[in-house]
Amino acid sequence: MSAFIQSGFSDGVLSIYLNRTEKYNAFIREMALAFQEELNRADADASVRAVYISGRGKAFCSGQDLAEAIDPNGPELTRIVSEHYNPIIIKMRQCMKPIVVAVNGVAAGAGANIALAGDVVVAARSATFIQAFSKIGLIPDSGGTYTLPRLIGFGKASALMMLGDKVTADEAERMGMIYKVFDDVEFATASYNIAKTLAQMPTKGLALTKKALNKSASNDLITQLKLEDELQTQAGNTHDYKEGVTAFLEKRTPKFIGK
Template identity: 55%
Template sequence: MNSILLKIENKIATISLNRPKVFNSFNREMALSLQRILDDCETNDDIRAIVLIGNGKAFCAGQDLKEVTDPELNPGFKKILDEHYNPIILKIRNIKKPIIGAINGVAAGAGANIALACDVVVAHEKVSFIQAFSLIGLIPDSAGTFFLPRLIGFQKALALAMLGDKISANEAEKMGMIYKSVPAEDFEETINQLAFKLANMPTLALGKIKEAYNKSMTNTLEDQLALESKLQIEAASSNDYAEGVAAFIEKRKPNFNGN
Protein backbone atom coordinates (compact mmCIF):
# COMPACT_ATOMS: atom_id res chain seq x y z
CA MET A 1 0.00 0.00 0.00
CA ASN A 2 1.34 3.43 -0.94
CA SER A 3 1.90 5.57 2.14
CA ILE A 4 1.18 8.74 0.14
CA LEU A 5 -1.58 9.08 -2.45
CA LEU A 6 -1.77 11.79 -5.12
CA LYS A 7 -4.83 12.84 -7.11
CA ILE A 8 -4.73 15.68 -9.66
CA GLU A 9 -8.02 17.14 -10.81
CA ASN A 10 -9.13 20.62 -11.91
CA LYS A 11 -5.60 22.03 -11.39
CA ILE A 12 -5.70 20.81 -7.77
CA ALA A 13 -3.32 18.22 -6.33
CA THR A 14 -4.70 16.33 -3.35
CA ILE A 15 -1.94 14.68 -1.32
CA SER A 16 -3.27 12.11 1.14
CA LEU A 17 -1.23 10.70 4.01
CA ASN A 18 -2.13 7.03 3.78
CA ARG A 19 -1.17 4.98 6.83
CA PRO A 20 -4.61 5.06 8.47
CA LYS A 21 -4.03 2.01 10.71
CA VAL A 22 -1.35 3.98 12.59
CA PHE A 23 -3.16 7.34 12.31
CA ASN A 24 -0.90 8.39 9.44
CA SER A 25 2.18 8.51 11.64
CA PHE A 26 5.41 8.99 9.73
CA ASN A 27 8.05 6.41 9.04
CA ARG A 28 11.05 6.99 6.78
CA GLU A 29 9.38 5.68 3.63
CA MET A 30 6.37 7.94 4.09
CA ALA A 31 8.48 11.03 4.82
CA LEU A 32 10.66 10.54 1.75
CA SER A 33 7.61 9.80 -0.42
CA LEU A 34 5.93 13.02 0.69
CA GLN A 35 9.05 14.98 -0.22
CA ARG A 36 9.13 13.46 -3.71
CA ILE A 37 5.48 14.22 -4.31
CA LEU A 38 5.85 17.81 -3.09
CA ASP A 39 8.74 18.21 -5.55
CA ASP A 40 6.57 16.81 -8.35
CA CYS A 41 3.75 19.20 -7.47
CA GLU A 42 6.13 22.14 -7.55
CA THR A 43 7.34 21.42 -11.08
CA ASN A 44 4.01 20.32 -12.59
CA ASP A 45 2.52 23.34 -14.39
CA ASP A 46 -0.90 21.68 -14.43
CA ILE A 47 -1.08 22.04 -10.63
CA ARG A 48 -2.03 25.44 -9.24
CA ALA A 49 -3.15 24.52 -5.71
CA ILE A 50 -2.35 21.71 -3.29
CA VAL A 51 -4.44 20.06 -0.58
CA LEU A 52 -2.71 18.06 2.17
CA ILE A 53 -5.05 15.70 4.05
CA GLY A 54 -5.01 12.43 5.97
CA ASN A 55 -6.85 9.22 5.10
CA GLY A 56 -8.99 7.65 7.81
CA LYS A 57 -9.72 9.12 11.23
CA ALA A 58 -6.52 11.17 11.69
CA PHE A 59 -4.62 13.84 9.86
CA CYS A 60 -1.28 12.76 11.31
CA ALA A 61 -0.20 11.47 14.72
CA GLY A 62 3.43 12.51 14.19
CA GLN A 63 6.34 10.10 14.28
CA ASP A 64 5.74 6.36 14.24
CA LEU A 65 7.23 5.45 17.61
CA LYS A 66 7.55 1.80 16.58
CA GLU A 67 10.18 2.87 14.07
CA VAL A 68 12.27 4.80 16.61
CA THR A 69 12.09 2.02 19.19
CA ASP A 70 13.03 -0.75 16.76
CA PRO A 71 16.80 -1.35 17.01
CA GLU A 72 16.97 -2.40 13.35
CA LEU A 73 14.68 0.22 11.79
CA ASN A 74 15.46 3.26 13.96
CA PRO A 75 17.16 5.89 11.77
CA GLY A 76 17.99 8.06 14.82
CA PHE A 77 16.64 11.51 15.61
CA LYS A 78 19.32 13.40 13.68
CA LYS A 79 18.42 11.60 10.45
CA ILE A 80 14.68 11.86 11.20
CA LEU A 81 14.92 15.63 11.58
CA ASP A 82 17.57 16.38 8.95
CA GLU A 83 16.21 14.03 6.29
CA HIS A 84 12.50 13.69 7.11
CA TYR A 85 10.74 16.59 8.82
CA ASN A 86 12.97 19.59 8.16
CA PRO A 87 12.93 19.07 4.36
CA ILE A 88 9.14 18.59 4.44
CA ILE A 89 8.63 21.90 6.28
CA LEU A 90 10.98 23.76 3.94
CA LYS A 91 9.29 22.32 0.85
CA ILE A 92 5.82 23.28 2.14
CA ARG A 93 6.95 26.84 2.82
CA ASN A 94 9.01 27.31 -0.35
CA ILE A 95 6.64 25.89 -2.97
CA LYS A 96 5.24 28.87 -4.86
CA LYS A 97 1.78 27.37 -4.91
CA PRO A 98 -0.90 27.66 -2.20
CA ILE A 99 -1.14 24.68 0.15
CA ILE A 100 -4.30 23.99 2.11
CA GLY A 101 -3.87 21.96 5.27
CA ALA A 102 -7.14 20.01 5.37
CA ILE A 103 -7.14 18.74 8.93
CA ASN A 104 -9.63 15.89 8.98
CA GLY A 105 -8.64 14.36 12.32
CA VAL A 106 -6.19 14.60 15.17
CA ALA A 107 -2.93 16.42 14.39
CA ALA A 108 -0.33 15.60 17.02
CA GLY A 109 3.39 16.18 17.42
CA ALA A 110 5.10 16.59 14.06
CA GLY A 111 1.69 16.13 12.44
CA ALA A 112 0.40 19.26 14.19
CA ASN A 113 3.41 21.30 13.12
CA ILE A 114 3.28 20.11 9.51
CA ALA A 115 -0.36 21.23 9.52
CA LEU A 116 0.58 24.66 10.88
CA ALA A 117 3.25 25.09 8.19
CA CYS A 118 0.58 25.03 5.47
CA ASP A 119 -0.67 28.31 3.98
CA VAL A 120 -4.38 27.98 4.76
CA VAL A 121 -5.35 25.57 7.54
CA VAL A 122 -8.95 24.39 7.82
CA ALA A 123 -10.10 21.79 10.36
CA HIS A 124 -13.49 20.34 11.14
CA GLU A 125 -14.81 21.04 14.60
CA LYS A 126 -14.15 17.54 15.98
CA VAL A 127 -10.40 17.79 15.31
CA SER A 128 -7.79 18.37 18.01
CA PHE A 129 -4.23 19.70 17.87
CA ILE A 130 -1.65 18.46 20.38
CA GLN A 131 1.96 19.51 20.94
CA ALA A 132 2.55 16.02 22.30
CA PHE A 133 6.35 16.15 22.52
CA SER A 134 6.73 16.99 26.21
CA LEU A 135 4.46 14.09 27.15
CA ILE A 136 7.22 11.67 26.10
CA GLY A 137 10.18 13.81 27.12
CA LEU A 138 10.91 15.58 23.82
CA ILE A 139 10.78 19.14 22.51
CA PRO A 140 8.63 20.42 19.62
CA ASP A 141 10.26 19.97 16.23
CA SER A 142 9.11 20.34 12.61
CA ALA A 143 9.28 24.14 13.11
CA GLY A 144 6.85 24.06 16.03
CA THR A 145 9.08 26.40 18.01
CA PHE A 146 9.15 28.77 15.02
CA PHE A 147 5.58 28.98 13.76
CA LEU A 148 3.48 28.44 16.88
CA PRO A 149 4.72 31.48 18.88
CA ARG A 150 4.32 33.62 15.77
CA LEU A 151 0.76 32.39 15.27
CA ILE A 152 -0.57 32.63 18.82
CA GLY A 153 2.02 34.51 20.88
CA PHE A 154 5.00 33.51 22.97
CA GLN A 155 3.29 32.80 26.31
CA LYS A 156 0.45 30.72 24.89
CA ALA A 157 2.75 28.74 22.61
CA LEU A 158 5.24 28.01 25.39
CA ALA A 159 2.47 26.81 27.70
CA LEU A 160 1.01 24.51 25.05
CA ALA A 161 4.45 23.10 24.30
CA MET A 162 5.20 22.44 27.96
CA LEU A 163 1.78 21.17 29.04
CA GLY A 164 0.87 19.20 25.92
CA ASP A 165 -2.75 20.38 26.11
CA LYS A 166 -5.28 19.12 23.58
CA ILE A 167 -6.69 22.08 21.65
CA SER A 168 -9.99 21.79 19.77
CA ALA A 169 -10.37 23.16 16.26
CA ASN A 170 -12.72 25.87 17.55
CA GLU A 171 -10.15 26.93 20.15
CA ALA A 172 -7.41 26.84 17.53
CA GLU A 173 -9.37 29.20 15.30
CA LYS A 174 -10.12 31.61 18.15
CA MET A 175 -6.45 31.87 19.15
CA GLY A 176 -5.31 32.37 15.54
CA MET A 177 -3.60 28.99 15.22
CA ILE A 178 -5.62 28.06 12.12
CA TYR A 179 -7.64 29.90 9.49
CA LYS A 180 -11.00 28.25 10.07
CA SER A 181 -12.91 25.56 11.96
CA VAL A 182 -16.01 24.23 10.18
CA PRO A 183 -18.75 21.73 11.02
CA ALA A 184 -17.74 18.18 10.14
CA GLU A 185 -20.56 17.83 7.62
CA ASP A 186 -19.33 20.95 5.76
CA PHE A 187 -15.63 20.05 5.82
CA GLU A 188 -15.26 18.37 2.43
CA GLU A 189 -17.25 21.02 0.58
CA THR A 190 -15.33 23.82 2.30
CA ILE A 191 -11.99 22.31 1.27
CA ASN A 192 -13.19 21.78 -2.31
CA GLN A 193 -14.41 25.36 -2.59
CA LEU A 194 -11.21 26.83 -1.15
CA ALA A 195 -8.98 24.70 -3.36
CA PHE A 196 -10.98 25.57 -6.48
CA LYS A 197 -10.88 29.28 -5.62
CA LEU A 198 -7.12 29.29 -5.05
CA ALA A 199 -6.42 27.24 -8.19
CA ASN A 200 -8.29 29.80 -10.29
CA MET A 201 -6.73 32.89 -8.74
CA PRO A 202 -3.58 34.65 -10.06
CA THR A 203 -1.30 31.96 -8.64
CA LEU A 204 1.91 33.70 -9.68
CA ALA A 205 0.92 36.54 -7.34
CA LEU A 206 -0.05 34.05 -4.63
CA GLY A 207 3.44 32.58 -4.81
CA LYS A 208 4.95 36.04 -4.40
CA ILE A 209 2.63 36.75 -1.44
CA LYS A 210 3.86 33.53 0.15
CA GLU A 211 7.49 34.51 -0.47
CA ALA A 212 6.93 37.95 1.08
CA TYR A 213 5.27 36.55 4.20
CA ASN A 214 7.98 33.90 4.58
CA LYS A 215 10.72 36.52 4.54
CA SER A 216 8.81 38.86 6.85
CA MET A 217 9.58 36.35 9.63
CA THR A 218 13.20 37.47 9.71
CA ASN A 219 13.52 40.65 7.61
CA THR A 220 14.00 44.15 8.97
CA LEU A 221 11.36 46.72 8.01
CA GLU A 222 13.75 48.20 5.45
CA ASP A 223 14.46 44.78 3.95
CA GLN A 224 10.76 43.97 3.77
CA LEU A 225 9.88 47.24 2.05
CA ALA A 226 12.59 46.58 -0.54
CA LEU A 227 11.28 43.05 -1.06
CA GLU A 228 7.71 44.31 -1.48
CA SER A 229 8.91 46.73 -4.14
CA LYS A 230 10.78 44.00 -6.02
CA LEU A 231 7.90 41.51 -5.90
CA GLN A 232 5.28 44.11 -6.78
CA ILE A 233 7.21 45.16 -9.90
CA GLU A 234 7.43 41.49 -10.91
CA ALA A 235 3.72 40.92 -10.27
CA ALA A 236 2.79 44.06 -12.22
CA SER A 237 4.54 42.68 -15.31
CA SER A 238 2.52 39.44 -15.27
CA ASN A 239 -0.23 38.40 -17.66
CA ASP A 240 -2.49 37.85 -14.65
CA TYR A 241 -2.17 41.50 -13.60
CA ALA A 242 -3.04 42.67 -17.11
CA GLU A 243 -6.03 40.29 -17.15
CA GLY A 244 -7.16 41.37 -13.68
CA VAL A 245 -7.13 45.07 -14.60
CA ALA A 246 -8.84 44.43 -17.95
CA ALA A 247 -11.56 42.36 -16.27
CA PHE A 248 -12.12 45.07 -13.66
CA ILE A 249 -12.49 47.79 -16.30
CA GLU A 250 -14.71 45.62 -18.49
CA LYS A 251 -16.78 44.52 -15.49
CA ARG A 252 -16.34 40.81 -16.17
CA LYS A 253 -14.91 37.80 -14.34
CA PRO A 254 -11.13 37.49 -14.84
CA ASN A 255 -9.61 34.40 -16.42
CA PHE A 256 -6.25 33.98 -14.71
CA ASN A 257 -3.69 31.52 -16.06
CA GLY A 258 -1.02 31.73 -13.35
CA ASN A 259 1.65 33.63 -15.26
Protein backbone atom coordinates in the same frame (compact mmCIF):
# COMPACT_ATOMS: atom_id res chain seq x y z
CA MET B 1 4.59 5.74 -4.96
CA SER B 2 4.06 4.46 -1.43
CA ALA B 3 0.65 3.12 -0.44
CA PHE B 4 0.96 5.37 2.60
CA ILE B 5 0.51 8.47 0.42
CA GLN B 6 -2.41 8.85 -1.98
CA SER B 7 -2.67 11.64 -4.52
CA GLY B 8 -4.93 12.83 -7.29
CA PHE B 9 -5.18 15.78 -9.64
CA SER B 10 -8.23 17.73 -10.80
CA ASP B 11 -9.37 21.36 -11.07
CA GLY B 12 -5.72 22.45 -11.08
CA VAL B 13 -5.40 21.02 -7.55
CA LEU B 14 -2.96 18.30 -6.51
CA SER B 15 -4.59 16.49 -3.58
CA ILE B 16 -2.25 14.62 -1.21
CA TYR B 17 -3.63 12.31 1.47
CA LEU B 18 -1.72 10.76 4.36
CA ASN B 19 -2.87 7.14 4.27
CA ARG B 20 -1.53 4.99 7.07
CA THR B 21 -4.90 4.77 8.72
CA GLU B 22 -4.24 1.77 11.00
CA LYS B 23 -1.54 3.88 12.72
CA TYR B 24 -3.48 7.16 12.66
CA ASN B 25 -1.27 8.29 9.76
CA ALA B 26 1.88 8.22 11.88
CA PHE B 27 4.99 8.79 9.78
CA ILE B 28 7.60 6.21 8.96
CA ARG B 29 10.52 6.79 6.60
CA GLU B 30 8.83 5.39 3.49
CA MET B 31 5.81 7.60 4.05
CA ALA B 32 7.85 10.75 4.75
CA LEU B 33 9.96 10.32 1.61
CA ALA B 34 6.88 9.65 -0.52
CA PHE B 35 5.26 12.81 0.87
CA GLN B 36 8.37 14.77 -0.11
CA GLU B 37 8.12 13.39 -3.64
CA GLU B 38 4.56 14.66 -3.96
CA LEU B 39 5.61 18.11 -2.71
CA ASN B 40 8.40 18.12 -5.31
CA ARG B 41 5.84 17.22 -7.97
CA ALA B 42 3.56 20.04 -6.83
CA ASP B 43 6.32 22.59 -7.14
CA ALA B 44 7.66 21.38 -10.49
CA ASP B 45 4.43 20.69 -12.39
CA ALA B 46 3.11 23.86 -14.04
CA SER B 47 -0.37 22.36 -14.31
CA VAL B 48 -0.60 22.25 -10.51
CA ARG B 49 -2.06 25.58 -9.40
CA ALA B 50 -2.78 24.68 -5.75
CA VAL B 51 -2.12 21.86 -3.28
CA TYR B 52 -4.59 20.21 -0.90
CA ILE B 53 -3.26 18.09 1.99
CA SER B 54 -5.44 16.01 4.29
CA GLY B 55 -5.56 12.64 6.03
CA ARG B 56 -7.48 9.45 5.43
CA GLY B 57 -9.40 7.80 8.22
CA LYS B 58 -9.94 9.23 11.69
CA ALA B 59 -6.68 11.17 12.02
CA PHE B 60 -4.81 13.83 10.11
CA CYS B 61 -1.45 12.69 11.46
CA SER B 62 -0.40 11.46 14.90
CA GLY B 63 3.24 12.40 14.30
CA GLN B 64 6.16 10.03 14.26
CA ASP B 65 5.66 6.29 14.58
CA LEU B 66 7.61 5.76 17.80
CA ALA B 67 8.19 2.09 17.03
CA GLU B 68 10.41 3.19 14.13
CA ALA B 69 12.13 5.83 16.28
CA ILE B 70 13.30 3.27 18.86
CA ASP B 71 13.97 0.43 16.40
CA PRO B 72 17.73 -0.32 16.56
CA ASN B 73 17.62 -1.11 12.84
CA GLY B 74 15.62 1.98 11.96
CA PRO B 75 16.72 5.58 11.35
CA GLU B 76 18.12 7.43 14.36
CA LEU B 77 16.17 10.37 15.73
CA THR B 78 18.57 12.86 14.19
CA ARG B 79 17.98 11.33 10.74
CA ILE B 80 14.22 11.34 11.26
CA VAL B 81 14.30 15.09 11.93
CA SER B 82 16.91 16.07 9.34
CA GLU B 83 15.83 13.74 6.51
CA HIS B 84 12.08 13.39 7.08
CA TYR B 85 10.53 16.42 8.76
CA ASN B 86 12.88 19.32 8.03
CA PRO B 87 12.70 18.71 4.24
CA ILE B 88 8.89 18.46 4.41
CA ILE B 89 8.59 21.86 6.11
CA ILE B 90 11.13 23.47 3.78
CA LYS B 91 9.39 22.08 0.70
CA MET B 92 5.97 23.26 1.93
CA ARG B 93 7.21 26.80 2.59
CA GLN B 94 9.32 27.03 -0.58
CA CYS B 95 6.63 25.56 -2.85
CA MET B 96 5.39 28.47 -4.93
CA LYS B 97 1.86 27.09 -5.05
CA PRO B 98 -0.73 27.86 -2.34
CA ILE B 99 -1.08 24.93 0.07
CA VAL B 100 -4.35 24.23 1.85
CA VAL B 101 -4.04 21.87 4.82
CA ALA B 102 -7.34 20.30 5.83
CA VAL B 103 -7.06 18.78 9.30
CA ASN B 104 -9.71 16.06 9.40
CA GLY B 105 -8.87 14.59 12.82
CA VAL B 106 -6.17 14.58 15.46
CA ALA B 107 -2.96 16.40 14.50
CA ALA B 108 -0.32 15.55 17.08
CA GLY B 109 3.40 16.16 17.39
CA ALA B 110 5.03 16.50 13.98
CA GLY B 111 1.57 16.09 12.46
CA ALA B 112 0.38 19.29 14.14
CA ASN B 113 3.40 21.29 13.04
CA ILE B 114 3.28 20.01 9.47
CA ALA B 115 -0.34 21.17 9.37
CA LEU B 116 0.60 24.63 10.62
CA ALA B 117 3.16 25.02 7.81
CA GLY B 118 0.34 25.34 5.27
CA ASP B 119 -0.73 28.64 3.71
CA VAL B 120 -4.40 28.14 4.58
CA VAL B 121 -5.10 25.75 7.46
CA VAL B 122 -8.66 24.61 8.17
CA ALA B 123 -10.06 21.90 10.39
CA ALA B 124 -13.09 19.74 10.95
CA ARG B 125 -14.90 20.66 14.16
CA SER B 126 -13.99 17.29 15.68
CA ALA B 127 -10.26 17.76 14.97
CA THR B 128 -7.71 18.45 17.70
CA PHE B 129 -4.15 19.74 17.86
CA ILE B 130 -1.60 18.48 20.37
CA GLN B 131 2.03 19.48 20.90
CA ALA B 132 2.69 16.00 22.25
CA PHE B 133 6.50 16.14 22.42
CA SER B 134 6.80 17.03 26.12
CA LYS B 135 4.93 13.84 27.05
CA ILE B 136 7.93 11.76 25.95
CA GLY B 137 10.75 14.17 26.80
CA LEU B 138 11.33 15.65 23.34
CA ILE B 139 11.18 19.19 21.99
CA PRO B 140 8.73 20.31 19.28
CA ASP B 141 10.20 19.83 15.82
CA SER B 142 8.93 20.20 12.24
CA GLY B 143 9.20 23.97 12.59
CA GLY B 144 6.89 24.12 15.58
CA THR B 145 9.10 26.36 17.71
CA TYR B 146 9.26 28.78 14.77
CA THR B 147 5.69 28.69 13.51
CA LEU B 148 3.47 28.38 16.58
CA PRO B 149 4.80 31.42 18.54
CA ARG B 150 4.31 33.56 15.43
CA LEU B 151 0.74 32.38 15.07
CA ILE B 152 -0.51 32.61 18.65
CA GLY B 153 2.17 34.45 20.62
CA PHE B 154 5.16 33.34 22.68
CA GLY B 155 3.39 32.78 25.99
CA LYS B 156 0.54 30.68 24.63
CA ALA B 157 2.88 28.62 22.45
CA SER B 158 5.24 27.99 25.35
CA ALA B 159 2.42 26.75 27.57
CA LEU B 160 0.95 24.46 24.91
CA MET B 161 4.37 22.99 24.13
CA MET B 162 5.32 22.38 27.75
CA LEU B 163 1.94 21.17 29.03
CA GLY B 164 0.94 19.27 25.90
CA ASP B 165 -2.67 20.38 26.19
CA LYS B 166 -5.19 19.17 23.63
CA VAL B 167 -6.57 22.10 21.62
CA THR B 168 -9.95 21.74 19.94
CA ALA B 169 -10.50 23.05 16.42
CA ASP B 170 -12.73 25.84 17.75
CA GLU B 171 -10.05 26.87 20.26
CA ALA B 172 -7.41 26.78 17.53
CA GLU B 173 -9.49 29.11 15.38
CA ARG B 174 -10.13 31.53 18.26
CA MET B 175 -6.45 31.82 19.13
CA GLY B 176 -5.42 32.35 15.50
CA MET B 177 -3.69 29.00 15.07
CA ILE B 178 -5.83 28.12 12.04
CA TYR B 179 -7.97 29.97 9.53
CA LYS B 180 -11.40 28.37 9.83
CA VAL B 181 -13.42 25.45 11.23
CA PHE B 182 -16.09 23.55 9.30
CA ASP B 183 -18.73 21.18 10.64
CA ASP B 184 -17.68 17.60 9.98
CA VAL B 185 -20.44 16.92 7.42
CA GLU B 186 -19.33 19.79 5.19
CA PHE B 187 -15.61 19.69 5.94
CA ALA B 188 -14.32 17.66 2.98
CA THR B 189 -16.20 19.66 0.35
CA ALA B 190 -15.72 23.07 1.95
CA SER B 191 -12.01 22.61 2.53
CA TYR B 192 -11.36 21.31 -0.98
CA ASN B 193 -13.30 24.23 -2.45
CA ILE B 194 -10.76 26.59 -0.87
CA ALA B 195 -7.97 24.89 -2.83
CA LYS B 196 -10.11 24.90 -5.96
CA THR B 197 -10.73 28.64 -5.54
CA LEU B 198 -7.02 29.35 -5.06
CA ALA B 199 -6.20 27.33 -8.19
CA GLN B 200 -8.37 29.70 -10.23
CA MET B 201 -6.72 32.83 -8.83
CA PRO B 202 -3.58 34.66 -10.09
CA THR B 203 -1.24 32.10 -8.59
CA LYS B 204 1.94 33.89 -9.62
CA GLY B 205 0.87 36.75 -7.39
CA LEU B 206 0.05 34.29 -4.62
CA ALA B 207 3.54 32.81 -4.94
CA LEU B 208 5.08 36.26 -4.58
CA THR B 209 2.86 36.89 -1.54
CA LYS B 210 4.14 33.65 -0.01
CA LYS B 211 7.71 34.71 -0.69
CA ALA B 212 7.11 38.03 1.08
CA LEU B 213 5.51 36.32 4.06
CA ASN B 214 8.41 33.87 4.35
CA LYS B 215 10.85 36.79 4.60
CA SER B 216 8.71 38.90 6.93
CA ALA B 217 9.61 36.92 10.04
CA SER B 218 13.30 37.85 9.83
CA ASN B 219 13.35 41.17 7.90
CA ASP B 220 13.22 44.58 9.53
CA LEU B 221 10.62 47.04 8.24
CA ILE B 222 12.91 48.85 5.78
CA THR B 223 14.15 45.58 4.29
CA GLN B 224 10.61 44.27 4.00
CA LEU B 225 9.43 47.46 2.28
CA LYS B 226 12.23 47.09 -0.25
CA LEU B 227 11.24 43.46 -0.81
CA GLU B 228 7.60 44.48 -1.32
CA ASP B 229 8.75 47.01 -3.91
CA GLU B 230 10.75 44.35 -5.75
CA LEU B 231 8.01 41.72 -5.65
CA GLN B 232 5.27 44.19 -6.58
CA THR B 233 7.28 45.11 -9.68
CA GLN B 234 7.44 41.43 -10.58
CA ALA B 235 3.70 41.04 -9.97
CA GLY B 236 2.97 44.09 -12.12
CA ASN B 237 4.75 42.47 -15.05
CA THR B 238 2.65 39.30 -14.98
CA HIS B 239 -0.02 38.30 -17.47
CA ASP B 240 -2.50 37.86 -14.63
CA TYR B 241 -2.09 41.43 -13.38
CA LYS B 242 -2.84 42.78 -16.84
CA GLU B 243 -5.77 40.39 -17.19
CA GLY B 244 -7.13 41.33 -13.77
CA VAL B 245 -7.03 45.05 -14.49
CA THR B 246 -8.50 44.64 -17.98
CA ALA B 247 -11.29 42.42 -16.69
CA PHE B 248 -12.08 44.95 -13.95
CA LEU B 249 -12.31 47.80 -16.44
CA GLU B 250 -14.38 45.69 -18.83
CA LYS B 251 -16.63 44.52 -15.98
CA ARG B 252 -16.10 40.82 -16.70
CA THR B 253 -14.73 37.80 -14.84
CA PRO B 254 -10.94 37.52 -15.25
CA LYS B 255 -9.35 34.40 -16.67
CA PHE B 256 -6.10 33.85 -14.79
CA ILE B 257 -3.45 31.42 -16.02
CA GLY B 258 -0.84 31.64 -13.26
CA LYS B 259 1.73 33.54 -15.33
